[in-house]
Amino acid sequence: xxxEHLNSDQAGIAAAAAFLQRGEVVAFATETVYxxxxxxxxxxxxxxxxxxKSRPDFNPLIxxxxxxxxxxxIAEIPDAAQNLLSLWPGPLTLVLPRKQGSGLSDLVTAGLDxxxxxxxxxxxxxxxxxxxxxxxxxxxxxxxxxxxxxxAAHVFDGLSGRIAAVLDAGDCAVGLESTIIGFxxxxxxxxxxxxxxxxxxxxxxxxxxxxxxxxxxxxxGQLASHYAPDVAVRINAKAPxxxxxWLGFGQNPRIAPGLNLSxxxxxxxxxxxxxxxxxxxxxxxxxxxxxxxxxxxIPQTGLxxxxxxxxxxxxxxx
Numbered sequence: 001x002x003x004e005h006l007n008s009d010q011a012g013i014a015a016a017a018a019f020l021q022r023g024e025v026v027a028f029a030t031e032t033v034y035x036x037x038x039x040x041x042x043x044x045x046x047x048x049x050x051x052x053k054s055r056p057d058f059n060p061l062i063x064x065x066x067x068x069x070x071x072x073x074i075a076e077i078p079d080a081a082q083n084l085l086s087l088w089p090g091p092l093t094l095v096l097p098r099k100q101g102s103g104l105s106d107l108v109t110a111g112l113d114x115x116x117x118x119x120x121x122x123x124x125x126x127x128x129x130x131x132x133x134x135x136x137x138x139x140x141x142x143x144x145x146x147x148x149x150x151x152a153a154h155v156f157d158g159l160s161g162r163i164a165a166v167l168d169a170g171d172c173a174v175g176l177e178s179t180i181i182g183f184x185x186x187x188x189x190x191x192x193x194x195x196x197x198x199x200x201x202x203x204x205x206x207x208x209x210x211x212x213x214x215x216x217x218x219x220x221g222q223l224a225s226h227y228a229p230d231v232a233v234r235i236n237a238k239a240p241x242x243x244x245x246w247l248g249f250g251q252n253p254r255i256a257p258g259l260n261l262s263x264x265x266x267x268x269x270x271x272x273x274x275x276x277x278x279x280x281x282x283x284x285x286x287x288x289x290x291x292x293x294x295x296x297x298i299p300q301t302g303l304x305x306x307x308x309x310x311x312x313x314x315x316x317x318x
Contacts, residue, residue: 003156004165008124016167017131025049027141027155028128029169030120032091032177032195033275034149035064035138036163037128046107046137052162053144060110061137062093062118062178066129074102074135075115078183083204089121091174091195095182108137118178124169140177141166145228145318147278150175154279175272176306182212189213193306195271229282232292233315235308245284245293247277252296257288267303274307278314 006012008029016026023045025038036052038045040063049061063074068085071077075096077085084094098104098115109115120126129136140148141155141163149155152168179194181201190198190209198209239255240246246258250265259277261270281293295311298304 001161001164003160003163005152005156006165006167008167008169012167013124013127013131016128016165019164020045020128020132020136023048024164025052026128026165026167027149027152027159027163028125028138028167029122029152029172030064030125030138031122031172032120032174033172034141034152034155034166035062035120035125035136036141036159037064037136037138039132040108040135040137041103041105043105043107046105048163049137049139050107052159053139053142059144060112060116061108061139062116063104063108064125064129064136064138065117065119066126067119070135071096071117074099074104075117078186080183080186080188080205081181083206084181084188084201086204087196087200088119089126090119091121091176091178092201093118093178093180093192093194095180095191104135105137114182116180122169122172124167128167147229147282147314148177148275150272150275154276157279173272175274175276176303176310179306181209184210184213193309195303195306197302198305199302228314228316228318229278229285231282231285231290233278233311234292234294235311235315236297237294238296240294243291245281245288245290247281247293247295249296249298257284257290258293259284261298261307265299267299267301267307270298271303271307274310 019026025048038049095116142149142158150172155166174195179196180192182189182191189212246256248260
């Protein structure tokens, strides 16, 4: 299969929507990362997403919609979620009770009675979703467990020849996947930190976010090992070892071959650059014959929670 490169003009968006309507898989930009989209109501199309990513079928997908009005046909909105709707469109995913007769493929929800829903803010994603006219299932556009894609070049690097097309809208602004919120016993719980800081969500809900008591996988991005480069990753390091490159943050000295997520210690800058940096660190290690790379400590505040979450999964045993 030849993967087509589509520009994000009217012709490219129309071509991408046509691919989706024919049951094909198309990568498209959101404000967080590139998504790998398929018709969420078409079993065969969703199966192509799993095949392209080599993704475990117990790992559910996020359903992308154009606006809140489309939710009613596929999910219930609990009272605890009402205040969070103001964060849409944006980098937030809510795991909601799935409606009977929603028409969604069971592959999308991994057979669960909930569905993860997001309304992206990216104008090209919005245009594509409106042109297609229905729910689009879209995990990150990368091979399963590998580093997420924040540019069209990243998508081609991992999935060329395995999907129909890439709708190129440049680099993603946020660079981290969405924050995922679930609901247990009438309260919001944090399933995955991401592009919306936890403090912002807690301000809207008026309470501290709890941790889920149910430990089964109910949303994307909950696997222990995820976002992994090919080489080893060691986090919260003071300095690199002899066989390591260095991924710094803030005013860390450049002791070894490597990069800096943000010399000014700006967490938003670090978040936007993270996945691109992980890919580049992989290449640096291979070029210099190094076993892996060490990562400087990142503050556990604001977007730092999401950055540390991704780094800990990248460093997890595989």
